[in-house]
Each structure stands twice: as C-alpha cells, then as structure tokens.
Amino acid sequence: MENPKLVSLPLYSKIAQIILGILALGFILYIGREILVPVLFATILAILLNPIVNFLTSKKFNRIIAIVLSLITTMFIVFGLLYFLGSQMALLSDSFPLFKQKFITLFHDTTQWISSTFNISNPQIDAWIAKTQKEGLSNGTAFVGQTLGTVGGILAMMFLLPVYIFMILLYKSLLVDFIYKVFKSSSHKVVAEILKETKYLIQSYLVGLLIEAVIVATLNSVALLIIGVPYAILIGVIGAILNIIPYIGGLVAVAIPMVLALATLNPLAALWVLIAYLIVQFIDNNFLVPKIVASKVEVNALISIIVVLIGGSLWGVAGMFLSIPLTAILKVIFDRIEGLEPFGFLIGDGREKTTKGK
Numbered sequence: 326m327e328n329p330k331l332v333s334l335p336l337y338s339k340i341a342q343i344i345l346g347i348l349a350l351g352f353i354l355y356i357g358r359e360i361l362v363p364v365l366f367a368t369i370l371a372i373l374l375n376p377i378v379n380f381l382t383s384k385k386f387n388r389i390i391a392i393v394l395s396l397i398t399t400m401f402i403v404f405g406l407l408y409f410l411g412s413q414m415a416l417l418s419d420s421f422p423l424f425k426q427k428f429i430t431l432f433h434d435t436t437q438w439i440s441s442t443f444n445i446s447n448p449q450i451d452a453w454i455a456k457t458q459k460e461g462l463s464n465g466t467a468f469v470g471q472t473l474g475t476v477g478g479i480l481a482m483m484f485l486l487p488v489y490i491f492m493i494l495l496y497k498s499l500l501v502d503f504i505y506k507v508f509k510s511s512s513h514k515v516v517a518e519i520l521k522e523t524k525y526l527i528q529s530y531l532v533g534l535l536i537e538a539v540i541v542a543t544l545n546s547v548a549l550l551i552i553g554v555p556y557a558i559l560i561g562v563i564g565a566i567l568n569i570i571p572y573i574g575g576l577v578a579v580a581i582p583m584v585l586a587l588a589t590l591n592p593l594a595a596l597w598v599l600i601a602y603l604i605v606q607f608i609d610n611n612f613l614v615p616k617i618v619a620s621k622v623e624v625n626a627l628i629s630i631i632v633v634l635i636g637g638s639l640w641g642v643a644g645m646f647l648s649i650p651l652t653a654i655l656k657v658i659f660d661r662i663e664g665l666e667p668f669g670f671l672i673g674d675g676r677e678k679t680t681k682g683k
Contacts, residue, residue, distance in 0.1 A: 362644075362647070365647055367493055368489075369527055371490045372527045373527065375494065377391075381394060392491055396490060409562075518661060519658055522657050526654065526657065527654075537568075537609065538569060541605060542565035544608065545561030545602070548598075548605065552586065552590075552594055552597050552598060552601065553590060553594065554598065560585065564579070570645045570646060575606060579602040579603075579606075583595045583599055624653055624672055625672070628652065628672050632648040632649065632651075633648050652672060655668075655669075656672040657669075
C-alpha cells in the first residue's frame with residue numbers, strides 16, 4: 326500500500342480555520358463562565374496554598390487536616406479584611422446625608438458655572454438633567470437586576486471556592502498523573518517543565534500582587550491622610566484592591582477619592598488627590614510592578630491590554646484579573662511546543678533574544 330499523501334492546505338484555508346477555532350473557543354468560554362471562573366480561581370488559589378499543605382504534611386499532619394487548616398487560615402484572613410471593609414463602609418454610610426447635601430451644592434455651583442461660561446441657559450441645562458434622570462430611571466430596573474445577579478454570583482462563588490480548592494488539593498496527585506498520561510512518555514520531560522514553571526509563575530505572581538497591594542494601600546492611605554480626605558484608610562485599601570485589576574482598576578481607584586474630596590473638602594483637595602495618586606501610580610508602575618510582579622510574568626503591555634479587555638468582555642471583573650496569569654501560562658506552553666514558539670514570542674515582553682539583525 327502506498328503511503329497517504331499529506332494534504333497541504335492553502336493559506337486562506339488555514340486562516341479561516343484559526344478564526345473559526347478562536348470564535349468557537351470564545352463562545353465556549355462565554356457560555357461556560359459560571360463553571361469555568363470558579364474552577365480557575367480555585368485552581369490558582371490551590372497552587373498558592375499547596376506549599377503550606379506540603380509543609381504541614383512534612384510535619385506529620387494528615388493531608389486532609391493540612392488542607393482544612395490551610396483553608397481555615399485563608400478564610401480567616403479574607404473574612405478579616407471583609408469585616409474591616411464592611412465596618413468602615415458602615416461608618417461611611419452614616420455620612421451619606423452630609424455627602425448628598427454637599428453634592429447638591431457642588432452640582433448647583435457647577436451648573437451655574439457652565440451656564441455663565443458657555444452661555445447656556447438654565448432651562449436648557451434643567452431639561453437635559455430631567456432627560457438624563459428619566460433615562461436613568463427607565464434603566465434602573467435592569468441595573469438593579471444585573472447588580473443582584475452579580476452579587477448572587479459572587480456569593481455562590483465564595484461558597485463554591487473552598488469546596489473546589491479542597492478537592493483540587495486532595496486529588497492533586499491524581500490530576501497531575503492524568504496530565505502525564507494524556508501525553509506520550511517521550512513528552513513527559515516537557516510536561517514536567519511546563520507544570521513546574523506554571524506552579525512557580527502562579528505562586529510568585531500572586532505573592533507579588535499581595536505585596537504590591539499592601540504597599541500601594543499604605544501609600545494611598547498616607548497620601549489621603551495628609552490631604553485630609555475622610556475615611557482615608559478605607560479608600561486607600563479599596564484603591565489598592567482595584568489596582569490589582571490591570572490598567573482599568575487604577576482609573577476607578579483615583580476617581581473615588583477625587584469625588585470624595587470634592588464633596589467633603591474643595592476642588593484644590595481633589596487636585597492634590599490626583600497628584601498624589603499619579604505619584605503612587607508612577608512608583609507602582611516603574612518600581613513595584615517591574616520588580617515584584619512583572620518580573621514573574623513575561624507579557625508585554627500591548628498583549629496585556631488586549632487580553633484584559635477580552636477577559637472583561639467574556640467574564641467581567643473576574644476575567645480582567647484572570648487574563649494576565651492565564652496569558653502567562655499560555656506563553657509557557659507556547660514556548661515549549663514546536664510550531665507555537667512564534668506565538669510565545671509575540672506574547673513576551675522582548676526579553677527573548679533574537680538572531681535577526683545580528
């Protein structure tokens with residue numbers, strides 16, 4: 326029998342297949358987000374907790390007990406942070422009537438300035454405000470429904486995460502053996518390298534994020550305390566948490582204290598808040614991120630922005646957070662699979678040495 330000839334597809338056919346594959350993958354990721362997001366978060370957190378479990382088992386603890394102790398410790402830390410934020414938010418809510426009155430005064434002064442500066446009559450401004458309020462009320466029901474759905478999803482994930490993390494840590498050996506069995510024995514060395522580097526990448530990336538968040542929260546809080554913004558520590562911590570979301574979170578983080586400064590202090594204080602946050606962002610982007618976070622994740626800024634936007638459109642805020650580590654893991658895989666190295670190089674931050682031009 327003659328050997329079957331390999332069929333060589335034209336370039337446009339290959340491109341069409343790649344596009345269809347990407348669309349199919351995006352559709353699967355979108356419709357499966359309620360299952361995939363908790364599982365991915367649990368996997369990442371399980372990898373982060375794995376060294377603690379290994380340490381406890383090395384001290385003769387039963388593996389199940391070691392996993393439970395690790396989960397309980399983590400949950401105490403998380404609930405402690407949530408309790409702090411909740412108590413501070415309760416204090417902030419007591420000041421809402423005062424904030425509302427100051428916002429009304431500030432809004433009235435702003436409309437008067439717009440009217441006198443741009444020669445727009447007050448009835449025109451009032452008509453535009455009334456129209457905006459009407460449109461806002463018409464969309465209010467949908468917004469409340471979306472908000473309740475989001476809160477419900479977060480609560481469901483908080484209950485599911487500990488269960489998923491426990492199961493992943495308990496069956497870690499089974500899952501790793503399954504990955505090895507999927508591939509031929511000749512590929513086991515490459516698989517071992519990918520698993521080892523992925524574990525190191527996730528652990529170092531998350532630890533780096535935590536260290537960065539603590540430093541940024543401290544800098545934010547100190548700056549707001551100096552300016553005199555109320556609830557400075559709460560706003561500083563919230564800003565650090567939002568800053569974890571790449572690129573977009575930083576914009577929201579600076580808007581909150583500026584609005585609060587406008588409502589409670591004066592426009593000059595809001596300007597000082599903007600300057601202070603720009604300084605913090607400069608320190609974060611040029612010293613903290615390159616040394617603590619980005620040194621572990623070799624993803625260039627262009628790809629980072631694209632995958633953050635894609636992650637946000639597919640999975641919301643959770644997708645924005647997951648997009649960077651998942652892209653970094655893909656780079657690790659691409660770099661070690663023949664034929665996919667160019668994609669790994671494209672994702673990279675330019676640290677790889679090229680031979681062209683030499």
